[in-house]
Amino acid sequence: MMKKLILAFCMLQGILLSLGAQDMHQNIAYADNNVRFTVISDGTLRLEYAPDGKFVDNKSFVAVNRLYPDVDYKLKSKGAWIEITTSKMRMRYKKDSGQFTGDNLMIEAVKGAFPFTWKPGVQQKGNLKGTYRTLDGMDGETQTQTWVADTKKGEQLKLEDGLLATDGWSFIDDSQGLLFDNDPDWEWAKERPANGGQDWYFMAYGHDYKQALKDYTLFAGKMPLPPRYAFGYWWSRYWLYSDKEFRNLIDNFSTYQIPLDVLVVDMDWHYTEKGKGGWTGWTWNRDLFPNPQGFLKYLKQNDLKITLNLHPADGVAAYEENYTEMAKDMGVDPETKKTIPWVNSDKKFIRSMFKNILGPMEKDGVDFWWLDWQQGMFDPKMKNLSNTWWINYAFFSDMEKRRETRPMLYHRWGGLGNHRYQVGFSGDAVISWKSLDFQPYFNSTASNVLYGYWSHDLGGHIGSQIDPEMYTRWLQFGALSPIMRTHSQKGAKLNKEPWVFNKEYCDIIRETIRQRYVMAPYIYTMARKGYDDGISLCRPMYYDYPENKEAYEFRNEY
Template sequence: MANVSNYYIDSKNKLISDKESYIIGNKYRFTILTPRMIRLEYSINGVFEDRPTSLVINRSFPKVPYSITESNTLIQIDTGIFTLSYVKDSDFKSTTFGSNIKAVINGTNKEWQAGSKEIRNMRAINYSIDSIKDKIILDKGLYSLDGICLIDDSGSLVLDENDNFIERPKDIKDLYLIMYNNDFEGCLTDYFTLTGYPNLIPRYALGAIWYKNDNYSTSDIVNLVNKFNINNIPISVFLLGDYWHNGSTLIPSIDLKYISSYLNNNNIKLGVTINPTSYINKGTNEYNYISSYTNLDKVNFIPLSNDKIGIYFNIFINNLNNLGVSVYSIDYNNPLDRINLWKIDHYHHGLSNIKNIRGLTLSRNANIAMHRYPIIWSGKTLVNWTTLNLLPRYNSQGYNMGLSFIAHPIGGYHGGIEEDELYLRYIEFSCFSPIFLLASEGGVYYKREPWKWNSIIRNNIIYYMNLRYKLIPYLYSESYNYHKTGHGLVKPFYIDYPKIIDEPLYKNEYFFCRNFFIAPITERKNSVIKRSIKKIYVPNGIWFDYLNGKKYTGNKYYNNFYRDEDYPVFVKAGSIIPTSINIKEYIPSILELNIYPLDNGEYSFYEDDGYSNNYKKGLYMITKFNYQYELDNYTFIISREEGKNLLSRRTYLLRFKNTRNITEVNIEDKTISYSTYYDRDDFIIKIDNAIVGREIKVNIKGTNILVGSDVIINEEIKNILFDLEIRTNLKEELDKILFSDLEIRKKRIKIRKLKRKGLDKKYINVFINLLEYIEKS
């Protein structure tokens, strides 16, 4: 029977491999798990482990063909992908004379041996980046330029027959070697099959999480939520910091029952922060809750021993759950003790799981199968541009360990100077990141409340926060895809484009979900032209700017200019992006489908109730969208793929991007009611009250229906000229010089001569630099 310890294991039979996969000696046991992955065990006593560990939950893989060549002292195993050589019954180690165990990827010179440094490992995220000022020391990841990784399970806890986690003997080795060469997707598949696929995150976790460490009263919370509502700013989680309880206890000092009820009426979940190192002292009221369970004078929950687990969960956490708490932030900051952090995460998820709900914790990275325990919180980061510049690459490094749901305090958590441009760039970056966390230390002057900024910045913040919520149907569907396939929401560019791996201008670019790529802005704008100048590498294919529709041809470098309200977000041709109109609906009654031209596309759109595990019982819905692109002739099909209908009727808005001059609309089912209209350069078909599950086939035709939307650098330069506060006659002269047929040297001379006519030197320098972009266009 599933409990808070063993819930993560489907069956203990899955811990035993096929008997033909084992190769056993007196002191060693090898298990061929896949053509890429082998388990290597060494025990001086010849005792080997078949129980689950804190990391590994499945060793039952399909049988793999392999060949063995051996003598009395040596054994060689060939899986077809790699060959392993081993001196029988010897410890796994290297000496000055060589290694007694090594493996080579067949047909290459890529070799692993005991003690290999893995210097070409691309690293993964670390424990946290609390107060990091510049450089991050990262943990080892799965992705290596050598195509080899080693997972050491020797120090993991073992789940014993009584469902208690216990330590293993110190004199054993339990390693998993993955020799994947260039097949990193295969490596991730092996890893997730071994350790479990990512959990499906609750839908509300993709909305805005509010966490400002203030000492709130009940009326403070009500007033703050009212302000969010008045300003049309959605939030999904209200996370209380250090002041919801008295001192070091876990007994609430404010009315959590009332607060959770109030928040639920506003579609907001309640969360609390817990520091498990806090002591409960004998003689206090809270000690009376636990006095029958312990004789200690004072109790804290680190280390989280088996006897403390019952006290922590059965008394305190169950009480908080009954008061309406849904989310827990585990504020334990000790990089040297990851085991206890992992235990807390594991048991919290176990308690939710056996209650058929998807619980949510935020914690730093314990680095033990953390894809099973979202969300990873990067910690109490500093407020500055340096931190922001670190975050895109940090998120990408998560992919190297199969991680997606990493949260960073928007604007930084503490210290620094509150700058409007910095905060807005954080908001924009977070809009296109897996988690959106508005967090800071307490205090009046940490401006995490959007209405504290000037009206222009505030309006931009509100726009991007609402855009985030419109994207949640898509983000949740992508989260389901991550849960099923392990394909992360954030993927570093260098996986597919290693040529830019060391190029500092492009290192922060990343793929977002399956249809976007982002080139985040992490530096201050040019103060003269009031724009960020951004050099961007666009990957293969055709891409569209998600915000303005401009078209980009791939495998090229571009120089772009971005105002405060702009952001470099690109969506691939042929993409179908589902978004919501009413952002408060979990299952949208009106669904907008953004359809991008110039390639065929399809999308499987996933929906469920968003919080329970009933989807495992078949209570979910997958709708298939199919787009067939031909010149001046588009066909779009909506059909049921699998699952059960979660609503009876739905209105669709089919937004064909960059499309005009439509002369013919045909819907195969003549009973369907629809209307059409244009919105700027988009053609929209509104299908009213369609029966969910019934196929809808739409065809549109016209002449020259694709709107020309290529990026033209001269237009960008002209827009800069329009916005500059210099005399109009000087703008006219600059225009004639910049866009003339003169060679660049002569243009420079003419621009410098404008100083005599009153053009400030700072503008002269800017336009001389802009000549470079014009010449390259």
């Protein structure tokens, strides 16, 4: 009987999936030898010009969906102009006039829709901004450290442009964007043909920002729903912890009845190459963790999820425990003790890493990885391949392929399209009121690129001591942030364990963490809504009050 029920369920599921597939279409409204226009939604068009007649059907880093729901539109192609009209806009292109320019292409609002007129070259005036790769060394919006490559000391942080603007329209140029190669086993990066083509997306939405984001997910993909445990409390501290010290820490959380879901183990868990400095390592430090498997088993017995910090950039050195296996896979003689370089675009190398190093540690109990990539922004072997963007994809997609559990990653923002690989690590901000003041705004603008799961170093990272009042306020902000994780740089005076503060602050901190768990069912439900609709947990007030100037001016409210 049970087998029959299972079979019936599978058949029904197949029918539903089939129906869903039948409801999706290419929606190509017009195509000739050199141009192709696709209606993604009533507010979104894809516009392609291919001088050699070869259009791109592969997924791109930005656009991973090529099939869309039915859209009601009208096409007029008689005469000299092609005209496509939806409920929100009208596009006109002059036939056989070559690449798109301000002379042969125009998109404008239809009567009754939010008014605009756009031609190629027209610039937005009211972009509502997106996010940025890192807050490393930032004191509020100002760079105070010289060791960070993104900005110079004293410079103000310039957030990337986002998907939304008060202009009521947005334009995305994907003409130079890298593609996926359609490998059914594991899709990998490939360069786009250098044929002088244009691959554009135009979005018209007026001030219906929520609809714009949902339309974006139609071609750019959804925000994955993180596992339930991600919305609990995370403990993280850059400290030379030993196995015993971690066990004492966990015992104290239990004694003080403070809930904890995720333990973040920073980079000192592993050895680094002696005499060479650096942060890369793949072998447990047996001085601190004599029995790594036993340590991980203990954490599992305490219902904790574990992530380890990785700085992969320096590759795999000869002293690593699994070096021999890696070397053989890569065709390197292990006797040469030659370091195996980390090359993100090398699928053979990445496969070997998961087979020989990362996969076995996952079997021992590591739940997800903290990718702390900071060095070398671009791959040495593939032009324009962002190391940050691609390493995020490689790790997340590997988890999708190999694991039965819902994948999660903890990493730095790599650019448009990285919303498909949560959760973000915002970097090493300065311990200051300025930093605390800036982070609510930083949370909310990230939703404008669907990057809805920033994890900040609550309480700040860079500093010499902790102000209990500041830290308590910061933690309260963290309870109303997507991810609640404390962290700090290595320093004896930067201990944020709740019980090291006096009773007044300890009680407030404890209660703040416990209140997070009271809100968790609501937070998790709204995270599912984010998956469905593209609306982040923490979003700006102008999503709901787009005509109120206060919704734009009071930027720390979300």
